[in-house]
Amino acid sequence: MNSQSKRKSIIFTGFMGTGKTETGKIVAKKLNMSFFDTDDLIERKADLSINDIFKRYGEACFRRIETEVIKEISKEESVVIACGGGVVLNPENIKVLRQRGIIINLCASVEVVYERLKNSADRPLLKCKNPLIEIKKLLDVRKSVYADYDFTFNTDGLMANEVADCILNKLNIKLVDCEVT
Secondary structure, three states: OOHHHHOOEEEEEEOOOOOHHHHHHHHHHHHOOEEEEHHHHHHHHHOOOHHHHHHHHHHHHHHHHHHHHHHHHOOOOOEEEEOOOOHHHOHHHHHHHHHHEEEEEEEOOHHHHHHHHOOOOOOHHHOOOOHHHHHHHHHHHHHHHHOOOOEEEEOOOOOHHHHHHHHHHHOOOOOOOOOOO
16 A cells, blocks of 8 residues: 555635645645646536636536536545635535545635736636625635635745645645656
């Protein structure tokens, strides 16, 4: 049995713009684990961008596909998963993910999230007159569901590699020795 087979999956949740994807990729690489981003998987499954799913079919359809993807990806073992910011809105998603691994919530202040996302064209929930107010509103609505995690890390002022190192230190995870051949 190799050391990876004993390892739980590491699941990143949190609001958009908190660094889940970049941090997840770094953690996966450092631990020699596979990485999955649920938003990428949703786009592949629907053969549409997230923006197009929202435009054509609405948020409810997107959330249904998201739940299907969570059920599928949760069958994988010893992986790193970056979840979309709204995955926590369905308690069933968190229940399924919690059975597979450690849930880490990444957070950032409203102002930092806004700065990170203000020029992004691929955030359908922020396509509105005042994205800063929308971010505050969405964070308020999701506050209690983002509290259901194993650990939380504030990413304000940190690069993704710094967040990844903090997480690995906090979880006391030993890095996999890799030899390049």
